[in-house]
Amino acid sequence: MYHDVIVIGGSYAGMAAALQLVRARRSVRVIDAGRRRNRFAAHSHGFLSQDGADPAAIAATARRQLEAYPTLSWVDDTAHAASGRKDAFVVDTGDGARHHARRLLFATGVSDTLPAIAGLQERWGFSVFLCPYCHGYELDKGRIAVIATGPMSLHQAQLLPEWGEVTLFTNAAVVLDDAGRDDLAARGVTIDETPVARVDGHADVVLSDGRTLPFAGIFTTSRNAPATPIAQALGCALTETPFGTQIQTDDGKQTSVPGAFACGDAARVPHSLSLAIADGAWAGAGLHRSLVWPEA
Template identity: 80%
Template sequence: MQYDVIVIGGSYAGMAAALQLLRARRSVLVIDAGQRRNRFAAHSHGFLGQDGADPAEIAASARRQLQAYQTLNWIDGVADVASGQKDEFTVGLRDGAQYSGRRLLFATGVSDTLPAIDGLQQRWGVSVFLCPYCHGYELDRGRIAVIATGLMSLHQAQLLPEWGEVTLFTNGAVVPDEAVSADLGARGVTIEQTPIARIEDHADVVLSDGRRLPFAGIFTASRNAPATPVAQSLGCALSETPFGTQIQTDDAKQTSVPGAFACGDAARVPHSLSLAVADGAWAGASLHRSLVWPDA
């Protein structure tokens, strides 16, 4: 069987795209590896109508709604490779299965590479965060740490005083110039240059000189890349962003390979659940139009 569309990635963006296509009565195969980026978080915030909800339940509810459409097929599996061209794509799964489709949509999400600090990764999504709009309010104006990874961390440190008292740990990753230092000082941000030894307890920063500084939460700017290289296997170009790399797309969410589209965190910045859903919905509608007007 040849599907109208194969969606690689069944999280929020992929499902939002699939919904538009299913409602256009197109045959859709969703291949999902089951690795939502926010799987470590107990609550989702800032998503209208779902503020404070369990992100796993948001995803499960969306999947149940998609499964009400008869033209959906859903496979839990890992897509390793994509090949072919417009109207003749093939996707190969890790278990050896292969599927064909007229169009492809990459909604793979991204991986997060964090600073190599003992104890940081284990607290990702629990007391270590990226987005203040998603997690800042719940810190209740408490003390906030920002661990620098590059220039974007200076932006984080300038913004986060909206949510609490901020300390910027440069940790050898960035040196604020005089103007930025003055701006941070005017915002009440403390700059700490002593290297970090490890993170302990809820969000305690232990420095190399032995000092222990407790915080309500920690923010850091992770480096991102598409969660899997499946889009690259097809030849899709990547582009650089302040956060890492993403799949390059045009305004209609089509990649550098005609007939292959991409959406969500893997194909846009900045990142959030709300923005991923919106991006997916637009990608689904644009992809449908490419089926209706294939020569446009």
């Protein structure tokens, strides 16, 4: 059986795209391995009408609403490979099945590679964060650590005084010139160039000189890449961003492979739940137009 569209990745962006398509009465198969990027977070913030909600509950509600449409089918599995061309794509899943579609949509999300500091990964989404708009308010103007990973960390340290008292740990990852130091000083940011040894407790930064400094929360910048290489293996071009690599798309969210589209964190920066949903909705509309006007 040929579907109009296979969506690889059933998190927020993928479901937002699928919703546009099933409402156009197109047959859509979603293939999802159940590993949302924000699965470590207990609350979602900054998403209008859902501020403070459990992100798992938001996803469950979205799936329940999608499955009310008769042209939607859902496969709980991992997509291992995609092949073919426009109007004749094939997706292989872990159970050995082959799924066929006229169009593909990659909504795979991204992986987060954190600095190699003991204790960071275990606290990711709980007391170690990326986005101040998502997590800054809940720190209640407390002390905030920024552990540098590169030039973007300066931007993070400049922004975060809106949410609390900031200390930037350069950690040999960023070199500050005089202008940068003066700017941070004017914002009240403390600069500490002692290497970070590990993170303990809730958000305690342990330094190589033996000091332990407690914080309400820690921010750092992860390095991103598409969570799976399936789009690259099909031939989709990647592009570099300040945060890593993403799938290259045009204004209508089509990749460099005709008939294959991409959306969400894997295909845009910056990242948030709200932005992923908006990107998915736009990709769904663009993809639908490609089915209506296939010659375009």
